[in-house]
Amino acid sequence: MSTTLRSMRLSASRCSPLRAGPSSASGTLRLAGARYSSSTAQDPMTGELAKLPDIEPSLLEITRTQQPKRPPPPSSLVFGHTFTDHMLTVPWQILEGWGKPKIQPYGPLAVEPSATVFHYAHCLFEGLKAYRDTNGKVTLFRPDMNMKRMNTSAERIAMPTFNGEAMVELMKELVRMDKHWIPDQPGYSLYIRPTMIGTQPALGIAPPKEALLFVICSPVGPYYPQGFKPVALYGTTEYTRASPGGIGAYKLGANYAAGVAAQKAAAQKGYVQNLWLQGPEHHITEVGTMNAFVVFKRSDGSVELVTPPLDGIILPGVTRDSVLALAREHSAGKIRVPELTDKLVVSERPVTMKEVKEAAQKGDLVEFFGTGTAAVISPVDRIGYLGEDVHIPTGPDGMGPISRPLWKHLTGIQTGAIPHPWAVEV
């Protein structure tokens, strides 16, 4: 069933037999087990180390599923529970570089119990969405940003980096194959999850010598199917998400396992999510797994949109960057975001919970919201802080005067209603 796609442009890369071989009879992709040889990395005559192969889209091998699934009714979708028919895999070995990319039927990975990922959390991921517009055109939203960040994450835990543009090409192919999984209803999209794991079957604590990059896709509905529902946050001071010199600025699995306890504690206290407050001054850093934005009314009549700076403990979110960019271009008069005030000032600066609380007391707190790929914008109406609740205004639609127009404009770009280079056609 295996066919190699496209006429091959001859690649200079020297790919040796791959550890991630063809799917076995049971549909399980087998990884690891054999030993690597050093022959491909070092020239036996000159002793020179060869430049190892990067990810090469022209080598893509496609195995189509023989049992295509029927996409479930859109209304039944739960975030990240349903996956499409195919997945993309690219294996890596330290002495051979990146191997042959494969698109194959979605199914379990066979991983040695000694694999790095199970013991030392060598795992990292990205999240982006494919949207289908009313004309049927499918686009990815800023995939270059995700690939850039994925490489930064990989470097932080001594895992392999790769050509991001090549990965975008491969993801496009995967989305083209499974695009019928994007439900044909407004607000729906295909959530794409590129993931990298360490697969070396050895227990020594060191940079893994083998890895697997894989991409899976999940059809998802609007985060708020009945309109925006503002959430209540619990201001977490008992746990820390990140610290200077740590990994908070990287999209590593390790940040998420460590954060679940705070999320659980917030839920037990009756809040939907937690707000990470950092250090003795309770600096606002992130909202659960989203970036945080606050809007203040200022005495000169202007409105300030604030998000904490990328100081090493904040995740550089793609939605964060997009909201900042649109707001700044609007402020500078370069674009016009409809319904957004002209008196907008955009700040990346530290902001403490004390400042938020005092602004709320004085009536100067306009909005508080989180941004992220899954929800895009998530308004907040209440923050539990040191035993008291700080209340935050929200409009009848759940949003506020700054988040509403920014959300409309951003989702307009994502869904193709507003033409923009951020939307990349597959």
Next chain:
Amino acid sequence: MSTTLRSMRLSASRCSPLRAGPSSASGTLRLAGARYSSSTAQDPMTGELAKLPDIEPSLLEITRTQQPKRPPPPSSLVFGHTFTDHMLTVPWQILEGWGKPKIQPYGPLAVEPSATVFHYAHCLFEGLKAYRDTNGKVTLFRPDMNMKRMNTSAERIAMPTFNGEAMVELMKELVRMDKHWIPDQPGYSLYIRPTMIGTQPALGIAPPKEALLFVICSPVGPYYPQGFKPVALYGTTEYTRASPGGIGAYKLGANYAAGVAAQKAAAQKGYVQNLWLQGPEHHITEVGTMNAFVVFKRSDGSVELVTPPLDGIILPGVTRDSVLALAREHSAGKIRVPELTDKLVVSERPVTMKEVKEAAQKGDLVEFFGTGTAAVISPVDRIGYLGEDVHIPTGPDGMGPISRPLWKHLTGIQTGAIPHPWAVEV
């Protein structure tokens, strides 16, 4: 080939069909895929939540390998690269509790690509050793401590806890089956690696609803086959391992991926390992992945053995605890550790790099060493700190006057030469 071991004492636990079913034809253990039902957790008549089954050794099912491997020559062993013939697995689901323990042929795990462990680092582990004494008796060293810590780790990332005594029983059975893998030479042992991973096949960030506990075993040689070789450490101030409110005190995979960059940077600067220095005062916390001990000469003629206190960022090491306990009992006159000075004072207190450097300059620094299960005691002869090297005395055998007798006594207990309740017969 599947046989159920032991006459069953009837268990009150209600085990339903397990997700981790029998090994497939390919030798791959399959996990996840089906949905769980709520019927076993809630009584349909009374609505009461039943107490879910804990780990139950009497339910153990054993499938012996049909292809036993030949243990390699001891001298060829590399730490954590060779594994024995069998492994132990116990699956868990939120609505059904712990399922049937199985000992089966060692082999890959089939895990869904959406499993929690690949994305959010829901993984944690333990490390302990089985030793064989000269009479052939096999013992585990303080396994209760490992099971206690494993439960603490699990709780920190909202994963299931379990009956540690039951797990010790199961590990004993596994070690009994594979004890011929312990090389019959002094200094060799069987390294046992209990591991827990989140296996729920869904991308929402939350406590995983499915998990797998597994145990694998690796025959290992002495850490220093040619006698002790002191290591040079690089004092890391660029990265932090842990912070208050974080996960440093737990044996979670997430601590290790995050630490590899510091280890790599130390190696690039010509040091063997890194020394984690915390905060503006550069408090000594850990040596790579070991606990840190410093020995000072004091003006009153006594010798102070210092290790940083368990203040929330230090891993509570079993070897750390054992060294402290032996040293304290010796100081108090309860036991006599041969060759160890009577003028020993034992302190768990903060210690800074400044104090170590000043003591070295004054000639008051007696020793610096790391402790951990793999190396037991690892002496240090040099620390690179802010551009200078601090030199530490070591004896001709690589050790010092405090570490040498403590190491002899501790390994005497571990190998059965000194009878002690810490050595638990399998």
